[in-house]
Amino acid sequence: MSLKSYQCGNCGANLSIDLEDLTATCPFCGQKLTFDMEDMAEIMAEREKTKRMQTEQEEATKRHSAQLEHDEKIKKIESDADNFMEGAAAVTNGINTVSRGLGMVKTIVGLIIAGVIGFSLIILLIVILLVLK
Numbered sequence: 001m002s003l004k005s006y007q008c009g010n011c012g013a014n015l016s017i018d019l020e021d022l023t024a025t026c027p028f029c030g031q032k033l034t035f036d037m038e039d040m041a042e043i044m045a046e047r048e049k050t051k052r053m054q055t056e057q058e059e060a061t062k063r064h065s066a067q068l069e070h071d072e073k074i075k076k077i078e079s080d081a082d083n084f085m086e087g088a089a090a091v092t093n094g095i096n097t098v099s100r101g102l103g104m105v106k107t108i109v110g111l112i113i114a115g116v117i118g119f120s121l122i123i124l125l126i127v128i129l130l131v132l133k
Ligand SMILES: [Zn+2]
Pocket: 008, 009, 010, 011, 012, 013, 026, 027, 028, 029, 030, 031
């Protein structure tokens, strides 16, 4: 009897093994099998191996999702930093616009004052000329 795989020799279903009396009963067709200690050791080793592989698989999956989560966080921090830099750039732009505006206002006020002074000087000159006549 080959028990490399602990499947029912009759229908191929997985056998439920009774460790107490080293027998197995097929839950589907009711086939009964008896194992010797050597078979049992092989079966148990096989089971352990499968379990270990499953655990390793689960751990790998966990590590992978932790990695993904970590990547998400990094991306979030990076995009927050980008948003901050964009905000800072917008503020800098705003400040530049305001100071350009102030510069223009200063220029206009300067021109008006110069105009008023020039105009007053001309009037004064005319008045002086008129008085001196
Ligand atoms: Zn069966």
